[in-house]
Amino acid sequence: MNPPEAYIAGRTAAKSVEDRKARPQDLAEGKYVYAIIACDEPREFKNRGIGERGDKVHTINHRQMAAVVSDSPTIDYERSRRNMMAHTVVLEEVMKEFDLLPLRFGTVASSAESVERQLLVPRYGELSAMLEKMRGRSEFGLKAFWHEGVAFGEIVRENARVRKLRDALQGRSLEESYYQRIQLGEEVEKALTAIRARDEELILSRLRPFMRDIRTNKIISDRMVLNAAFLVERGDVPALDEAIRQLDQEFSERLMFKYVGPVPPYNFVNIAINWER
Numbered sequence: 001m002n003p004p005e006a007y008i009a010g011r012t013a014a015k016s017v018e019d020r021k022a023r024p025q026d027l028a029e030g031k032y033v034y035a036i037i038a039c040d041e042p043r044e045f046k047n048r049g050i051g052e053r054g055d056k057v058h059t060i061n062h063r064q065m066a067a068v069v070s071d072s073p074t075i076d077y078e079r080s081r082r083n084m085m086a087h088t089v090v091l092e093e094v095m096k097e098f099d100l101l102p103l104r105f106g107t108v109a110s111s112a113e114s115v116e117r118q119l120l121v122p123r124y125g126e127l128s129a130m131l132e133k134m135r136g137r138s139e140f141g142l143k144a145f146w147h148e149g150v151a152f153g154e155i156v157r158e159n160a161r162v163r164k165l166r167d168a169l170q171g172r173s174l175e176e177s178y179y180q181r182i183q184l185g186e187e188v189e190k191a192l193t194a195i196r197a198r199d200e201e202l203i204l205s206r207l208r209p210f211m212r213d214i215r216t217n218k219i220i221s222d223r224m225v226l227n228a229a230f231l232v233e234r235g236d237v238p239a240l241d242e243a244i245r246q247l248d249q250e251f252s253e254r255l256m257f258k259y260v261g262p263v264p265p266y267n268f269v270n271i272a273i274n275w276e277r
Contacts, residue, residue: 031072033069036103045093045094063124065124069112069115099131100134103271114275134265136233139230144199144225144258145221145223145255152188212232
């Protein structure tokens with residue numbers, strides 16, 4: 001039996017699309033850019049570049065500055081775990097020796113000349129000032145969460161209006177208490193916002209002496225209290241560690257903390273590049 005015409009057409013169209021896809025050997029070669037560092041001599045690093053080709057990670061230097069790069073096809077990199085890890089391990093190695101300005105994941109220039117001509121040369125003063133701000137400093141991240149049920153329990157105990165609305169719903173069907181339930185939800189949300197602001201300030205008041213800058217990021221769950229990044233002098237890191245340890249110990253029954261760092265200072269560096277091809 002001959003295959004249906006639609007099947008043949010489909011196979012032909014699929015083959016045509018496949019033929020139009022660029023093969024790795026056909027892609028133009030460029031430079032994947034990881035970071036900017038203060039470095040006046042060419043350097044190579046141990047970790048290999050993104051893409052699993054074994055490309056060397058090295059610098060493109062201009063005066064007292066360098067871009068950390070590896071050879072790469074000029075493609076849009078998928079944000080897969082493998083690619084993200086390859087990007088991250090390069091930054092982690094460089095951070096052991098240099099302060100750095102990280103570039104966004106997937107930054108690919110068409111050539112070494114483009115990196116120098118479009119980034120290092122015209123923005124030398126801007127990047128130098130940014131590197132100076134990062135000198136001797138690292139980023140740390142802190143997230144704080146209420147334990148399950150803690151915040152709502154406090155709201156019920158402390159807020160007479162919420163208690164009254166909650167009690168009034170006992171034994172009533174969803175249909176007959178619809179608007180009262182909406183009102184209760186609004187009151188709980190208002191109270192939750194107030195408790196979050198109070199707890200956030202309590203935490204930050206303990207940590208501000210060790211911060212040189214702070215970024216508070218979006219709250220992404222009802223139980224999250226704080227989502228922040230700190231820029232910290234390396235000499236202050238032990239004191240920051242101890243302050244967070246004390247917070248964890250003191251509020252262990254209400255809060256849990258997720259503390260990470262040092263990490264690349266993405267919250268304090270934003271380098272936008274529009275490459276000219």
